[in-house]
Amino acid sequence: MITAGKTKVLSLSMAISLAFTGLANAGVTNKDIANDQMTTEDVVSYGLGLRGQRYSPLDKINIDTVKEMRPVWAFSLGGEKQRGQESQPLVKDGVMYISGSYSRVYAIDANTGDELWQYDARLPDGIMPCCDVINRGVALYDNLVIFGTLDAKLVALNKDTGKVVWKKKVEDYKAGYSITAAPIVVKGKIITGVSGGEFGIVGKVRAYDAKNGKLVWERPTVEGHMGYIWKKGKKLENGISGGKPGQTWPGDLWKSGGAAPWLGGTYDADVDLLFFGTGNPAPWNSHLRPGDNYFSASRLAINPDNGKIVWHFQTTPHDGWDYDGVNELIPFDYKEKGKTIKAAATADRNGFFYVLNRENGDFIRGFPFVDKISWASGLDKKGRPLFIDSNRPSDPSKAKDGKKGSTVVAAPSFLGGKNWMPMAYSKDTELFYVPSNEWQMDIWNEPTAYKKGAAYLGAGFTIKAINDDYIGVLKAIDPKTGKEVWRYKNYSPLWGGVLTTAGNLVFMGNPEGYLLGLDAKTGEVKYKFNTGSGIVGSPITWEMNGEQYLSVLSGWGGAVPLWGGDVAKRVKHLNQGGSVWTFKLPK
Amino acid sequence: MKKSNSYLLLLWLSCWGLFATTTFARSFDDIIASNEITVAVYRDFVPFSYQENGAAKGIDVEVAKHIAKELGVTLRLRWMTADENVEDDLRNNLWKGHYLQRSVADLMLRVPYDKKYTQLRDDIGELVHEQVHMFAPYHTESWKIIFNNQKIDSVSTMAIFQYHNIGVEVDSIPQFYLMSAFNGRMRNKTKHYPSLPLAISAMRENKVDAVMGLRSQVSHYQQQLNASAYPLASNAFPMIGRQQWDIGMAVKSDYRQLGYAIADIVESMIKQGHLKKIFDQYSAVYQRPELYSFLEESR
Numbered sequence: 001m002i003t004a005g006k007t008k009v010l011s012l013s014m015a016i017s018l019a020f021t022g023l024a025n026a027g028v029t030n031k032d033i034a035n036d037q038m039t040t041e042d043v044v045s046y047g048l049g050l051r052g053q054r055y056s057p058l059d060k061i062n063i064d065t066v067k068e069m070r071p072v073w074a075f076s077l078g079g080e081k082q083r084g085q086e087s088q089p090l091v092k093d094g095v096m097y098i099s100g101s102y103s104r105v106y107a108i109d110a111n112t113g114d115e116l117w118q119y120d121a122r123l124p125d126g127i128m129p130c131c132d133v134i135n136r137g138v139a140l141y142d143n144l145v146i147f148g149t150l151d152a153k154l155v156a157l158n159k160d161t162g163k164v165v166w167k168k169k170v171e172d173y174k175a176g177y178s179i180t181a182a183p184i185v186v187k188g189k190i191i192t193g194v195s196g197g198e199f200g201i202v203g204k205v206r207a208y209d210a211k212n213g214k215l216v217w218e219r220p221t222v223e224g225h226m227g228y229i230w231k232k233g234k235k236l237e238n239g240i241s242g243g244k245p246g247q248t249w250p251g252d253l254w255k256s257g258g259a260a261p262w263l264g265g266t267y268d269a270d271v272d273l274l275f276f277g278t279g280n281p282a283p284w285n286s287h288l289r290p291g292d293n294y295f296s297a298s299r300l301a302i303n304p305d306n307g308k309i310v311w312h313f314q315t316t317p318h319d320g321w322d323y324d325g326v327n328e329l330i331p332f333d334y335k336e337k338g339k340t341i342k343a344a345a346t347a348d349r350n351g352f353f354y355v356l357n358r359e360n361g362d363f364i365r366g367f368p369f370v371d372k373i374s375w376a377s378g379l380d381k382k383g384r385p386l387f388i389d390s391n392r393p394s395d396p397s398k399a400k401d402g403k404k405g406s407t408v409v410a411a412p413s414f415l416g417g418k419n420w421m422p423m424a425y426s427k428d429t430e431l432f433y434v435p436s437n438e439w440q441m442d443i444w445n446e447p448t449a450y451k452k453g454a455a456y457l458g459a460g461f462t463i464k465a466i467n468d469d470y471i472g473v474l475k476a477i478d479p480k481t482g483k484e485v486w487r488y489k490n491y492s493p494l495w496g497g498v499l500t501t502a503g504n505l506v507f508m509g510n511p512e513g514y515l516l517g518l519d520a521k522t523g524e525v526k527y528k529f530n531t532g533s534g535i536v537g538s539p540i541t542w543e544m545n546g547e548q549y550l551s552v553l554s555g556w557g558g559a560v561p562l563w564g565g566d567v568a569k570r571v572k573h574l575n576q577g578g579s580v581w582t583f584k585l586p587k
Numbered sequence: 588m589k590k591s592n593s594y595l596l597l598l599w600l601s602c603w604g605l606f607a608t609t610t611f612a613r614s615f616d617d618i619i620a621s622n623e624i625t626v627a628v629y630r631d632f633v634p635f636s637y638q639e640n641g642a643a644k645g646i647d648v649e650v651a652k653h654i655a656k657e658l659g660v661t662l663r664l665r666w667m668t669a670d671e672n673v674e675d676d677l678r679n680n681l682w683k684g685h686y687l688q689r690s691v692a693d694l695m696l697r698v699p700y701d702k703k704y705t706q707l708r709d710d711i712g713e714l715v716h717e718q719v720h721m722f723a724p725y726h727t728e729s730w731k732i733i734f735n736n737q738k739i740d741s742v743s744t745m746a747i748f749q750y751h752n753i754g755v756e757v758d759s760i761p762q763f764y765l766m767s768a769f770n771g772r773m774r775n776k777t778k779h780y781p782s783l784p785l786a787i788s789a790m791r792e793n794k795v796d797a798v799m800g801l802r803s804q805v806s807h808y809q810q811q812l813n814a815s816a817y818p819l820a821s822n823a824f825p826m827i828g829r830q831q832w833d834i835g836m837a838v839k840s841d842y843r844q845l846g847y848a849i850a851d852i853v854e855s856m857i858k859q860g861h862l863k864k865i866f867d868q869y870s871a872v873y874q875r876p877e878l879y880s881f882l883e884e885s886r
């Protein structure tokens with residue numbers, strides 16, 4: 001596989017080590033990461049570039065040739081551990097790096113599908129990740145493969161051996177923290193958020209020196225908490241998030257405000273900002289915390305060098321529906337009246353699609369991307385939702401003793417118009433491809449509820465499909481007009497990421513197990529292949545030895561099957577799995 | 588070579604011993620035959636179940652020990668991490684297992700004994716708890732406020748907490764209550780702490796004037812304070828929903844026979860005052876469940 005021209009310049013020892021591992025050996029640089037979207041021979045970042053556009057300029061596989069595409073190898077993650085495989089593979093120098101469920105990482109020969117090494121994190125007893133034991137992918141830097149574990153650690157492995165180079169505890173899993181998102185590397189720093197239930201955690205974004213795991217800065221995502229920066233080994237105060245506590249929270253609730261940045265973030269070099277989204281505020285019952293509850297359910301623009309918040313945009317102020325604001329904010333440029341607008345877009349759990357000015361966070365426009373939104377009638381000029389107060393879940397403490405109370409129907413459901421699964425943006429079609437779901441939830445007050453042996457007034461809820469024939473809808477959306485260009489309906493909810501290419505194609509997997517290739521302009525299905533288990537991972541494409549390859553993980557799981565209601569019935573028959581499928585065109 | 592082989596075998600055998608825990612809840616006969624019962628108790632839940640210097644302690648641990656002793660089997664404890672509600676805990680620990688650890692216990696303690704809860708139906712009319720049998724109430728639980736009488740003369744109603752700081756554990760029922768009842772009028776005086784003992788310490792340091800929590804817990808922590816300076820209040824908790832409730836146990840529905848055997852053990856523990864003694868040992872207030880009021884009548 002190594003060309004003669006290349007081997008000539010390699011030393012003998014290098015050649016031996018190459019023969020041994022079967023790969024070229026350059027470490028991943030900041031430049032490699034910065035140029036990831038343009039370079040076709042590797043995928044070294046989550047999102048195929050730090051902007052997370054999930055667009056590849058490759059076009060050998062295109063709407064005319066895709067029907068010939070076929071699998072070249074499949075790799076089983078093995079073991080008894082299956083469950084959801086939400087990972088996006090990375091590829092560098094002929095090696096694919098993937099993470100699997102239960103905090104496992106694999107290096108695979110991208111030519112043959114042979115395993116090079118496997119790393120299994122030893123998980124402690126008693127961890128309680130909220131929504132399945134998934135992981136969304138690794139980061140590459142220098143000779144390291146870095147990922148977050150379910151017990152909230154960052155682990156850096158040697159890319160050739162899979163041995164641990166450094167390991168850092170990000171948070172205490174016993175306090176309810178974990179990590180499931182793929183970290184990103186920006187300017188030599190590995191940046192990660194944390195996940196956590198409603199155990200009174202405080203969300204934080206942290207940057208570590210990618211080479212040795214030393215903490216560089218830490219930024220709380222809840223108003224009132226002090227941020228820190230480390231200089232020459234010294235921990236220095238670096239400004240309170242939002243200036244001071246108590247402005248948008250009652251009492252001292254800001255101390256345990258939630259707002260976990262659990263889905264990681266994107267980065268844009270043009271404006272030199274990180275974009276991280278934050279989860280819902282704690283506690284769940286919004287009647288306990290009047291106010292906007294900063295910076296929950298928001299997008300934060302953070303300076304990557306010092307961790308300061310440059311701007312914020314809150315999608316759901318005073319959230320009462322669990323509409324986490326974590327979904328990826330994708331930077332993109334568009335022309336309007338001859339001027340280039342530096343924009344960024346996000347499709348929120350709350351059902352609205354937002355286009356923001358990424359320099360300052362100003363709202364440019366917003367519109368629904370799902371068919372039904374019950375909690376707000378629209379957005380005002382600044383992008384703030386116009387609440388429909390009667391559709392807010394009612395206060396359990398107001399329930400009459402022993403009565404179930406009235407049921408409120410909320411759409412989208414708490415799993416969102418779009419959940420974690422990343423959308424894609426094509427600069428060719430200038431469209432966003434949004435994996436969305438049409439579902440709603442019934443919420444009622446439950447007078448007979450218990451927690452750890454104590455009685456309380458709780459809330460009950462059930463997720464319901466809105467339509468009989470579909471929940472999932474992949475939508476092509478024009479960010480300039482809000483117009484839906486096409487839609488593809490899916491019976492089960494969509495839970496996997498999207499990829500778009502210069503070949504005028506959109507790729508996506510569905511829970512029924514199919515890898516689908518659709519015409520980016522019309523939504524017509526051009527390719528279909530059943531991978532044997534549901535797809536909840538994100539596909540990638542790259543070029544190797546002059547051929548275009550495409551890979552996706554297959555393995556049904558994630559949050560959907562963990563919830564009841566008639567949605568669970570729709571997916572009950574789907575089988576678990578755990579494999580990587582790799583495709584190319586025949587020679 | 589031979590040596591290392593036998594060493595490996597030994598290692599393997601000892602591992603087998605370590606991991607050969609019960610994977611499924613089992614019948615009474617299987618438990619007796621295996622000479623072992625697995626009982627699920629909550630992790631780090633003073634004074635009910637916790638570990639101190641590696642030793643299992645607490646009221647529920649004592650109850651589990653006594654049950655195992657009476658059945659004539661050895662006790663294995665399963666430490667539960669509490670999920671969002673008891674329904675999740677029952678699923679994770681008794682009938683289905685958590686997806687991280689597909690094993691369950693034979694018996695779970697600190698389960699509500701509440702007819703309404705047992706008979707709860709979901710939105711399509713199915714019994715929510717058909718997989719489990721809830722039985723043997725062993726004490727009655729309630730809420731309690733402990734206060735600093737240097738700061739507050741007496742707590743006659745909750746209204747006083749519009750003016751005095753009160754500490755609660757984060758994500759607990761007292762938190763929900765203090766933040767929401769009376770249109771949130773106690774909200775700004777409510778101070779949050781990661782755990783009840785930390786709220787109690789804050790009271791000792793005069794950061795809050797009172798603490799609200801489970802009666803068993805609050806009375807247990809009172810022993811570490813000067814009880815005359817930190818009395819227990821006897822106020823009511825209007826709008827909290829349930830003023831008091833019974834705590835019992837659960838087994839998988841299929842294993843009623845096990846349930847009956849254990850219910851007999853618990854009844855005799857109550858009859859002989861054994862449960863009250865266990866509560867006294869941990870300085871916790873004991874209240875006998877209503878179900879056993881016949882004991883008095885027959886006397």
